[in-house]
Amino acid sequence: MSHPPEPRIEEAKTRTEEVQRELEVASAELGLTHGALEREIPPGVKEKRDVAWAIRQNAALERKVQRAAEDLEQVAELLEQVQADA
Numbered sequence: 001m002s003h004p005p006e007p008r009i010e011e012a013k014t015r016t017e018e019v020q021r022e023l024e025v026a027s028a029e030l031g032l033t034h035g036a037l038e039r040e041i042p043p044g045v046k047e048k049r050d051v052a053w054a055i056r057q058n059a060a061l062e063r064k065v066q067r068a069a070e071d072l073e074q075v076a077e078l079l080e081q082v083q084a085d086a
Contacts, residue, residue: 009079011080013076013080017072017076020069020072020076023066024066027065030065031062033058037054037058041055043083
């Protein structure tokens with residue numbers, strides 16, 4: 001016998017999916033930004049301390065955002081399981 005979905009679980013699942021999509025878009029945008037920085041900044045400028053840091057930081061942020069999106073995907077899957085078991 002199936003029960004109607006718990007409203008809070010459904011709301012959490014919906015919001016998780018929304019945030020996941022936002023993070024995926026942010027990750028893609030960071031990837032494009034990183035690519036542009038790598039292509040457009042001349043090699044002599046890339047080695048300057050602040051510019052080199054910014055390029056590394058951009059790449060690190062891209063990885064963090066992608067991991068957060070992956071974590072949210074797992075949370076959404078758990079919420080689906082809880083909802084199915086309810």
